[in-house]
Amino acid sequence: MSFQDIIGHKNAIKRLRALIAGERVPPALLFHGPEGVGKFLAASEFAKAINCTGPAVSEDAADGLFSEPPPAAQPAPEGPSADACGACVSCSQADKGVHPDLRVIDSRFQGLLLDEDEQKQRTLRIDTVREFTRYVYQKAILSKWKVFIVNDAHTLNNQSQNAMLKVLEEPPPFNLFILVAAKKNLLIPTILSRSCAVEFSRLSQEEVSGVLTRGGMDPEEARTLGGLSGGSVRKAMDIKKVRDRIAGAAAGPRGVFRLVSGLPREPYLAREEAKLMLDMLLVSARKEWLSRPPLPSSPHAALIRKLLEYRRYLNQNVSHGLVLEAALLECGKMSITL
Ligand SMILES: [Zn+2]
Structure with missing residues (x-):
């Protein structure tokens, strides 16, 4: 899976690719739009793409110092082609859900953390935010970027949003927060002003x-x-x-x-x-x-x-x-x- 496999959302994907290609990834992104249209999928693909190291070079190719140089890469017809290769170590760990620098914060994470039923998690609480923000100040293990995807970020209660704001105010370099929210209006204005908003609309x-x-x-x-x-x-x-x-x-x-x-x-x-x-x-x-x-x-x-x-x-x-x-x-x- 990669950006090119996502159905719909052409403009949003084009914008995200441009951020990667121009190396202008902001510390916080807000993916907002209706429920169930693919915001979380796009967030996961973005996380993969910024840490992708490209397909592994085979030993033959690495040894072939005198062989023909590879043909120059062709520019993508529709703007920057920054995308995940789906094959490197980083991509495959992300696909398996075991990438050490990619964390998903959602009701499941909270349920496991607090030893409670996942189905009963109506809001994301301050303990959950405190738990994942601990990792913000630790070194990345495998990749350049540490990525935190907060799914259903509109369920962060006020206390949690204020706790989150502290990290968003001065994030250490190469930390990326992707807030995925169906109800943007439930986020406090200071969070909105610190996030770069990307809109997702209904699919046809x-x-x-x-x-x-x-x-x-x-x-x-x-x-x-x-x-x-x-x-x-x-x-x-x-x-x-x-x-x-x-x-x-x-x-x-x-x-x-x-x-x-x-x-x-x-x-x-x-x-x-x-x-x-x-x-x-x-x-x-x-x-x-x-x-x-x-x-x-x-x-x-x-x-x-x-x-x-x-x-x-x-x-x-x-x-x-x-x-x-x-x-x-x-x-x-x-x-x-x-
Ligand atoms: Zn890759």
Whole structure:
């Protein structure tokens, strides 16, 4: 994997390559944009590219002092070609997740550090920031750059952001922080002003389908999910999980109750899944409404209004199970399915 394998985000990648080629890598980058569009992947590739030492030179080539000189490198047609080779020691260690100078700070890291359930980590806490910033002042082990990727940086609470700010104010040379955030507005202004922002936007339907097909999904299913995804690969995968679960569920009220009782145990995750199902019901209801003369007084229009109301409830302190159950039963009466 390298920059050239990333689907979409042409402008962002071009900018990142230019930073590497011009040796103008800033101490802090902020990759922001919607969830599930490939920000973390781009951060990992950037980390790989700045530490890449290029393909290893074979012994024959190294000994061949009198052999023909290699042809001069051709300039890339679309700007600087700075990218990871994917083959050197640094690249392969990064790909295996064992590079000693590349650290990923996320809910998994925090869960392991604090010996807590990874799924329950809603915010990145100050202990986590203190732990990883210790490494900032240590020497790099293998590569020129030490890279810290803070995934879901918008979940850093205020205390953690202030602790992080201390390192961002005077970072030792060759330390790079990449903050990956879906909700940039949750970061304090002083962090924003110290980071070089790179924006990632929603992918097109074809790009989402392309990512899914490359992962081995049937092209027809990938196309359908691409259309429902709203430009996010993660949302497409979440929809797939729900659809797979529904495929095995019985029809009628019994199926509805079983579906609701099958929501994740963690309340936050269950609420997110209920929201996703409501969104899917809305898509189906709208499709039905549009397939008929779209009268505002039609029963389908009334159902859409009701579903929108249910969707609002899910952002409030209302039982997500009851809301989803009511929505599924209402839809069932009009043969609207997920
Ligand atoms: Zn390499």
